[in-house]
Amino acid sequence: MSQATDSYVQLHQDRFLEELKEFIRIPSVSTSPEHAEDVRRAAEFTANALRTAGLENIEVIPTERHPLVYADWLHAPGKPTVLCYGHYDVQPPDPVELWESPPFEPTIRNGNLYARGAVDDKGQLYMHVKAIETLFAVYKTLPCNVKFIVEGEEEIGGASIAKYVAANPQKLKADVALVSDTALYAEGMPTLCIGLRGLIYFEVEASGPARDLHSGLYGGAAPNAVYGLIELLAKAKDPQGRILIPGIYDDVKEPSPKEIESWKALPFNEQEFLEKEVGASCLIGEPDRMVLERVWSRPTMEVHGIGGGFSGQGAKTVIPAKAIAKVSFRLVPEQKVDRVEAAFKEWVAANTPLGIKTEVRRLSGSPAIVVDPDHPAIQFAAQAFKQVMGRDTVFIRSGGSIPIVGDFGRHLGIPTILMGFGLPDDGLHSPNEKFKLDNFYMGIKTIAYFLEEYGKQ
Amino acid sequence: MSQATDSYVQLHQDRFLEELKEFIRIPSVSTSPEHAEDVRRAAEFTANALRTAGLENIEVIPTERHPLVYADWLHAPGKPTVLCYGHYDVQPPDPVELWESPPFEPTIRNGNLYARGAVDDKGQLYMHVKAIETLFAVYKTLPCNVKFIVEGEEEIGGASIAKYVAANPQKLKADVALVSDTALYAEGMPTLCIGLRGLIYFEVEASGPARDLHSGLYGGAAPNAVYGLIELLAKAKDPQGRILIPGIYDDVKEPSPKEIESWKALPFNEQEFLEKEVGASCLIGEPDRMVLERVWSRPTMEVHGIGGGFSGQGAKTVIPAKAIAKVSFRLVPEQKVDRVEAAFKEWVAANTPLGIKTEVRRLSGSPAIVVDPDHPAIQFAAQAFKQVMGRDTVFIRSGGSIPIVGDFGRHLGIPTILMGFGLPDDGLHSPNEKFKLDNFYMGIKTIAYFLEEYGKQ
Numbered sequence: 001m002s003q004a005t006d007s008y009v010q011l012h013q014d015r016f017l018e019e020l021k022e023f024i025r026i027p028s029v030s031t032s033p034e035h036a037e038d039v040r041r042a043a044e045f046t047a048n049a050l051r052t053a054g055l056e057n058i059e060v061i062p063t064e065r066h067p068l069v070y071a072d073w074l075h076a077p078g079k080p081t082v083l084c085y086g087h088y089d090v091q092p093p094d095p096v097e098l099w100e101s102p103p104f105e106p107t108i109r110n111g112n113l114y115a116r117g118a119v120d121d122k123g124q125l126y127m128h129v130k131a132i133e134t135l136f137a138v139y140k141t142l143p144c145n146v147k148f149i150v151e152g153e154e155e156i157g158g159a160s161i162a163k164y165v166a167a168n169p170q171k172l173k174a175d176v177a178l179v180s181d182t183a184l185y186a187e188g189m190p191t192l193c194i195g196l197r198g199l200i201y202f203e204v205e206a207s208g209p210a211r212d213l214h215s216g217l218y219g220g221a222a223p224n225a226v227y228g229l230i231e232l233l234a235k236a237k238d239p240q241g242r243i244l245i246p247g248i249y250d251d252v253k254e255p256s257p258k259e260i261e262s263w264k265a266l267p268f269n270e271q272e273f274l275e276k277e278v279g280a281s282c283l284i285g286e287p288d289r290m291v292l293e294r295v296w297s298r299p300t301m302e303v304h305g306i307g308g309g310f311s312g313q314g315a316k317t318v319i320p321a322k323a324i325a326k327v328s329f330r331l332v333p334e335q336k337v338d339r340v341e342a343a344f345k346e347w348v349a350a351n352t353p354l355g356i357k358t359e360v361r362r363l364s365g366s367p368a369i370v371v372d373p374d375h376p377a378i379q380f381a382a383q384a385f386k387q388v389m390g391r392d393t394v395f396i397r398s399g400g401s402i403p404i405v406g407d408f409g410r411h412l413g414i415p416t417i418l419m420g421f422g423l424p425d426d427g428l429h430s431p432n433e434k435f436k437l438d439n440f441y442m443g444i445k446t447i448a449y450f451l452e453e454y455g456k457q
Numbered sequence: 458m459s460q461a462t463d464s465y466v467q468l469h470q471d472r473f474l475e476e477l478k479e480f481i482r483i484p485s486v487s488t489s490p491e492h493a494e495d496v497r498r499a500a501e502f503t504a505n506a507l508r509t510a511g512l513e514n515i516e517v518i519p520t521e522r523h524p525l526v527y528a529d530w531l532h533a534p535g536k537p538t539v540l541c542y543g544h545y546d547v548q549p550p551d552p553v554e555l556w557e558s559p560p561f562e563p564t565i566r567n568g569n570l571y572a573r574g575a576v577d578d579k580g581q582l583y584m585h586v587k588a589i590e591t592l593f594a595v596y597k598t599l600p601c602n603v604k605f606i607v608e609g610e611e612e613i614g615g616a617s618i619a620k621y622v623a624a625n626p627q628k629l630k631a632d633v634a635l636v637s638d639t640a641l642y643a644e645g646m647p648t649l650c651i652g653l654r655g656l657i658y659f660e661v662e663a664s665g666p667a668r669d670l671h672s673g674l675y676g677g678a679a680p681n682a683v684y685g686l687i688e689l690l691a692k693a694k695d696p697q698g699r700i701l702i703p704g705i706y707d708d709v710k711e712p713s714p715k716e717i718e719s720w721k722a723l724p725f726n727e728q729e730f731l732e733k734e735v736g737a738s739c740l741i742g743e744p745d746r747m748v749l750e751r752v753w754s755r756p757t758m759e760v761h762g763i764g765g766g767f768s769g770q771g772a773k774t775v776i777p778a779k780a781i782a783k784v785s786f787r788l789v790p791e792q793k794v795d796r797v798e799a800a801f802k803e804w805v806a807a808n809t810p811l812g813i814k815t816e817v818r819r820l821s822g823s824p825a826i827v828v829d830p831d832h833p834a835i836q837f838a839a840q841a842f843k844q845v846m847g848r849d850t851v852f853i854r855s856g857g858s859i860p861i862v863g864d865f866g867r868h869l870g871i872p873t874i875l876m877g878f879g880l881p882d883d884g885l886h887s888p889n890e891k892f893k894l895d896n897f898y899m900g901i902k903t904i905a906y907f908l909e910e911y912g913k914q
Binding site: 031032033091092094095098155156157197199201207208209210211213214215216217218219220221222223224226227230231233234235237239240241273277278279280281282283284285286291294295298300302303304305306307308309310311312314315316317318319320323324325326328330353354355356357363364398399400401424427428429430431432 | 613614654656658664665666667668669670671672673674675676677678679680681683684687688690691692694696697698730734735736737738739740741742743748751752755757759760761762763764765766767768769770771772773774775776777778780781783785787810811812813814820821855856857858885886887
């Protein structure tokens with residue numbers, strides 16, 4: 001632990017924050033074609049930030065959609081190489097009316113920075129950049145070799161980086177990847193995430209009549225595409241939330257009894273989780289599984305929305321010709337993406353209601369990930385965390401999905417350290433997303449310490 | 458039947474058509490704020506047309522939204538009074554790219570006039586106006602008293618005229634209302650519509666989590682408002698389309714065996730209806746009911762769309778906090794709006810899934826309408842039809858709802874003659890809306906004959 005890096009971060013933290021705000025003001029919503037230019041600007045911003053921090057060989061790499069940004073510094077022969085990853089794209093801010101301050105005008109309230117992308121992932125990516133700046137400023141060199149690969153499609157499936165990693169394993173080769181796109185288990189508790197769920201995302205399109213029909217003239221005889229989709233999807237789960245699609249649970253690997261024990265030792269208050277985080281009248285899900293199992297080690301199916309027909313203000317009496325549901329499954333270790341896709345498609349075909357035609361399109365798919373907590377890099381990361389935060393690091397899983405971690409494993413043969421500084425109530429993907437400022441600064445320090453310690457190997 | 462009126466219509470039919478084209482060229486799309494000025498121009502056009510035809514006391518009546526147009530001629534003491542109704546507003550032309558000729562440039566092909574509003578309802582309203590002109594031209598007087606009330610909000614719910622009728626029963630008092638906003642059952646077949654379904658329209662709002670949640674972090678434990686709504690609404694109907702909500706069928710009055718027999722005598726080809734009108738893979742609905750019963754005399758429930766969550770391009774992994782379904786029921790004679798509302802609300806409350814809260818809001822409600830086919834005005838109308846078209850008039854129902862008919866019944870205590878000259882394939886609300894020119898001219902004659910005959914009472 002270095003007093004010099006600590007001081008540098010403290011001395012420059014206001015500037016770091018102003019720079020991050022500038023980054024956040026770019027509405028780099030990757031899913032919206034109308035924001036394509038903003039996404040490109042965010043890539044340029046990232047490239048400039050990496051250059052300013054002291055990295056070399058900066059590239060803004062065009063892809064079929066949004067650019068990748070690469071940078072490196074490779075002047076520490078004999079030392080290990082760390083591949084830092086982050087994403088500069090963000091989720092749409094909708095519903096905008098629920099934000100207390102404009103989503104792309106970063107605003108500080110109660111020690112938190114509120115904005116879309118504050119924690120997911122611009123703020124956390126920026127911790128990496130500023131850790132590099134800090135190390136260069138203090139030592140005029142880096143303690144180990146470093147590569148950065150930053151993408152602009154994380155929120156839309158990450159297709160371009162997946163291709164790039166597969167095609168460029170030598171260029172990206174490293175000993176370990178470092179990703180900050182997760183959260184501490186609880187405030188003040190150093191946390192490393194060693195498991196992620198996978199994700200397979202579908203569009204299910206239902207067609208009924210050849211065109212939208214007048215519900216007075218045809219209602220009672222014509223099939224309704226929205227209702228057909230409702231009838232179909234309602235059959236997918238029992239009232240508790242257990243998935244009824246045959247074969248879905250076939251390959252599920254249960255966590256070890258030791259891991260389950262460690263989860264039971266974590267502070268978890270179900271009532272508080274319900275009230276403070278979920279805010280519904282009760283939790284749902286498999287009643288024979290504790291909540292951490294339900295969200296970390298069990299597959300789920302969600303319907304994210306249904307398009308088609310009329311859902312605007314007021315009344316329109318239409319029998320919709322088409323409807324599209326967005327449906328995803330979270331996958332757990334050893335579920336196979338292709339087997340889940342096949343099971344779902346077969347089930348949809350078998351359960352499509354009378355008068356309706358359905359088509360299932362897979363938009364993305366990535367399996368679950370587990371990392372060995374005994375890997376040396378993970379141990380150095382746990383040490384760095386402990387140094388900065390003064391407590392033992394806990395090992396958890398996350399129910400979310402970071403497909404790139406799987407790609408790093410598959411194509412580069414390296415594990416990923418998931419060292420995130422968010423908090424459970426940060427509101428990722430929701431209105432009023434926030435990032436605690438103390439965690440932003442602590443993250444910069446922890447990453448700098450980790451690189452220092454790991455470089456001493 | 459008067460040879461003189463017949464000749465007058467034939468002599469002037471080209472001018473009538475040119476005038477109608479001018480009316481149609483005004484894009485009076487009532488739902489679009491950017492067309493507000495066009496809607497106002499269409500009201501002025503209507504007022505001028507009524508004045509030119511010979512009517513008196515012309516008023517363009519401002520409302521909260523689009524003006525009403527009133528006119529009358531009340532110089533036939535002792536004779537009955539007919540209240541003519543029509544609407545000068547039109548549906549949006551979207552999708553414009555599917556039109557073969559511009560929607561607001563009336564174009565004649567194969568004896569049809571193609572344009573938005575050609576048949577719904579400018580062309581049919583204009584038949585009334587030209588029938589009045591014809592009678593004045595031939596007789597220098599009218600055979601009975603006439604009032605006109607024309608609205609500009611029919612396509613957006615007709616709120617202003619409903620208020621106006623309720624507030625001005627003396628001014629609008631008549632013996633019968635005459636509405637031409639429906640179609641012949643088939644080409645060449647004189648048709649009077651003597652039944653309309655009612656409509657009750659709801660929004661059902663489901664709430665799950667306090668805010669949209671990340672489906673990775675919370676999926677498996679947090680309730681999903683869109684899925685909750687899906688689970689709920691799927692329980693409302695069996696796979697054939699029969700409504701399972703207790704009490705819904707309680708008050709349904711079956712058509713008389715005689716009426717059912719008359720429906721069976723109508724030409725109806727189920728395969729053609731499926732292929733040419735509906736365009737789905739099959740029809741649905743109560744299997745023990747013939748199709749005309751399903752769409753004319755049976756209650757239905759439709760879900761018009763679901764808002765909430767994510768349904769845009771691409772992928773978003775959100776557990777929606779809120780979802781709103783647009784749900785309507787078509788009502789048949791003797792269903793009570795309030796009882797259906799109570800039954801639906803009770804059912805929703807009893808079937809709301811775990812973790813979800815629901816709220817039901819009624820947006821509108823109007824009961825079904827039946828007109829006694831033995832009413833003298835209906836008999837005169839049937840006679841006029843037979844005279845012009847040379848065939849017996851058939852009495853049908855429509856599955857649609859024309860709320861103004863209910864308002865005329867409730868506030869003025871009068872029945873409505875639904876004497877429309879459209880054809881089933883006119884494409885109302887669709888691209889390439891058309892009006893058969895022969896029907897336009899025939900409509901003018903039939904309405905003139907009806908007024909003559911009715912005035913002889």
